[in-house]
Structure formats: structure tokens, C-alpha cells
Amino acid sequence: MSQVPADLRYTKTHEWVRIMPDGLLEIGITDHAQHALGDLVFVETPEPGRRVSAGEPYAVVESVKAASDVYCPVAGEIAAANAELASSPERINQSPYEAGWIARLRPQDATAVAKLLTPADYSKLIEAEGD
Amino acid sequence: MGRRTPLYELHRSLGARLIDFGGWDLPLAYGSQLDEHHAVRRAAGLFDVSHMGILDVRGREAQAFLERLIANDVAKLDVPGKALYGCMLNESGGVVDDLIVYFLGAERFRVVVNGATRDADLAWMRAQASRFAVDIVERVDLALIAVQGPEARAQVARLLAPAEAAYALALGRYRAAQIGTLYLARTGYTGEDGFEVMLPGADADGLWRRLNTLGVISCGLGARDTLRLEAGLNLYGHDMDASTHPYESRLGWTVALEPRERRFIGRGMLEGVLAGGSERKLVGLELDGRGVLRAGQRVLVAGGREGSITSGTFSPTLQRSIALARVPAATAGTVQVDIRGKLLEALVVEPPFVHRGAQKGSQIQTKGST
DSSP, X not given: OOOOOTTOEEOTTSEEEEEOXXXXXXXXXXXXXHHHHOXXXXXXXXXXXXXXXXXXXXXXXXXXXXXXXXXXXXXXXXEEEOTHHHHOTHHHHHOXXXXXXXXXXXXXXXXXXXXXXXXXXXXHHHHHTTO | OOBOOTTHHHHHHTTOEEEEETTEEEEEESSOHHHHHHHHHHSOEEEEOTTSEEEEEXXXXXXHHHHHHBSSOGGGOOSTTBEEEEEEEOTTSOEEEEEEEEEEETTEEEEEEOSTTXXXXXXXXXXXXXXXXXXXXXXXXXXXXXXXXXTHHHHHXXXXXXXHHHHHHTOOTTBEEXXXXXXXXXXXXXXXXXXXXXXXXXXXXXHHXXXXXXXXXXXXXXHHHHHHHHTTOOOBTTTBOXXXXXXXXXXXGXXXXXXXTOOOTTXXXXXXXXXXXXXXXXXXEXXXXXXXXXXXXXXXXXXXXXXXXXXXXXXXXXXXXXXXXXXXXXXXXXXXXXXXXXXXXXXXXOSOSSOSSSOOOOSSTTGGGO
């Protein structure tokens, strides 16, 4: 059974969003997603300063099995990327919601997060997918 | 729901992630696929490969039939217990399947074929057998467990009585023996030493659990694939199939052209290929840098010609991507691979990439000095 922390918001494409004290959004992929992908071997993180729109691929995670795009949950500008993932992609497998964060985003519209899936909605979604 | 091996319930209870593989429900991994891979390179792991077909060929003309059926020559099996790797070919010289033949005794052989092709293989073999005095019996009563890794043989021996253990440990490579209810073969598909164990399906669960207790970890098809690719071993349906012949599949060594009077199926076409030369070949590729080579990606070679990757993965041992690719025969040096729209340089290398734990080491690191 995958973990779905109660303090985050989610997307249908298995990304999570955390609102940080400074107003930035920390983003990554969910426990369900990392489990489905299997052991990650490469992560391509975005360049800080890059502007991304909602639903646009901003990172690539590559497992032993397959390469997958990671989509940006809301529009904004990349403020930082997790440099540790270049040498330790397994952080996403081991700690998808903490050490495995992918990027920090300065949102274009801070209220956009409220439109994302709640933990309860996301739990239902992955249950339907057979989690 | 797919077909199930005798170990299906055990896999479920061990928390395996099950996938469909050629119509069979089999474990992809139990935990981390990478951990399972490393366990086999460093210690030992076990695999359920009961989906593979175990076909006993018996009868007065069993040897003559197999000499006709298989491009390698079963006459090399001069004493019981010897095993031989080879291919069944079609009349065009294409590979129907690759297999291992074990010589059980007078007029008795055992053929182990791929799981995804076993029904088609059985039909092909029965069709070819019609002119020979042989019976082909599918041993659905047997399970097949591969125990692989530098410690694998010693771990299996711990389950045997002392005299049996000594006998098992004395088996040479590509040798097999019936020891109690176990048919133990010193064969495998990982590039490591080990045994493939055929045993009554009802006993498989017990053997698996006892090996787990000894510290031999359960491994899935994911690790099996990265291990075999590091070892430079072809996967049927990917690296060769009915449309490719052995000489363009790095399997020329399995074709026995002597004695010349042995008319195995496909021989005529292969002689034509040898006379004219193969247009294509199967090579190893290593990627220098990030990214993963995967089956189906285009390979661009000098002169504007193209090939394609037949199997690709991330090598957990080398920590970089490796592949097998079918390319024009003149290909050498470096090639470009189209990975998700980007052209990345890869080095043409001679497999295996890794052999018997003693890693060959990356061939890329020596590129500058050669």
C-alpha cells in the first residue's frame, strides 16, 4: 500500500506538491509512481530559471525498465533542482516525499495548488489503479 | 489471468510484483531489482523459471531426430550427463528457438526450451518427429529453479546428504546428474556459476524456502534480464527469432557444420549465408554517459546506414547502459543511437560486458589507450 501524506496535494499523473514556508512549491513523484517505475537509474532535473506551464514535462526519470516524463503540476519558474539526484537517483525510491524531491517552483498563481487532488482523492485514484 | 508455475502462491506470499511474461504470471521483482542483481553477482540468488518447457525425447531414433532438429550436433553428447546449447532452425535458417539438450541415457534426451515459445516449439518438434521413432513428453510435472551466483552451488550442496553434495559439487560445467528427486544441471543464464534444478512441482516450494533460509534471495525476471544482458546472452524473440539466422545473432559457434553429411534443418540456407557473407551482425554497445539504451532504438552507423537495438538496459554492475544491436556487418568503432530524439554516441564492444563476477570492466575506460 503506497504512502499518501496528508499535507500534500497531488496530480492524476502521480506528482506531489508541497507548499513551503517561503511560498515556493516543492514537487516530486509519488510513492505509487516510484513503486510502479521500479529502481531509478537516472534523473534529468530542470535548469533553475526555466519557465514551465502546468502539465508540461519538466524532468525525466529513468528506471531499469523505462524512461518517463515528469509533468509540472502548476505553472511557474524553476527556483531550484535537487542536485543530489544526479549521483543518487535511488533517493526517489527510498524517500519519494523528502530526500527524493525533484524541484522547487515559484508558482505563477499561488492559488493553483488548491485545484489539485486532495490526499483522499489521490488515494481513491491509485486504489482504482490497483495499488 | 496467465498460466501459473507451481511456485505462484509462494511468489505472492513473498510480495513479488507479478507481470505477464509470454502468457505466464511471473515475478518481476520481490523488492529492489538492483539488489537482486547484485546478490547474484556477489553471492547467490534463485529464480523460478518453471515456465520454460522441459521436453523429454525418448526412443530408438531420439538421437537421429535431434541431429536433424538442432543445428548443434547432439553426437557431441558422448556420455550421459553432458549438456549442449544450440538452436532449432526453420528451413530458411531462422531460429525457431534456442535450447539446451541434456543426454539422460541410452535413447533418452531432455530438451529445455523458452517459456514464451514452448507451445510453438512442441508443435514444431512433433511435426518434425513424424518420420522418426521417438516420443516427446512435456514434463509438466517438473518445476525448474535456477540458483545462480558464486555461492550458488555450495548453497544447494548444503541441502544434500554428504555423499550427494560431493557428487553435485564435482559436476563440471555443462554437466548434469539426477541426485535423488533433483535433476541438477550446472547451467544458467546469468554469466555466473550455479545450478538449474529440475524437480517435482510439489517439492519446489520447500526447496525455495530452504534456500531462502540459507540466505539465497528470491530474484525476479527483471534481474534475470539485466544479468543475462551483462553476460552477453541473447534473449529469444528480441536478439534473434525466426527471421534471423545464427550467423547474424552471435550464435555461429552453435552451428556444427561437421560432419558434412548431417543434414540438419536449415543447413542449406546457412551454407548459402556462409558463402555470401552475412549482411548484418549482432554487436554489443556501451553508452558513454547518461541515458539508457533500449530495444527498438535506431542505431546510426557510418555511411548513412542504420541498425537497431535488440536488447538494452542499465548495467547495474558497470553503472552505465549496455545493449545488443543488429547492425550492418561493417560496423565498428562508435555509432550514434537515437534516444528519445537525442543522438548519443555509443561504443561498439565485444560481449560479454561482465563475466563471472570478475567484471570485465568497462571497455569505454580503455578506449583512449587502444
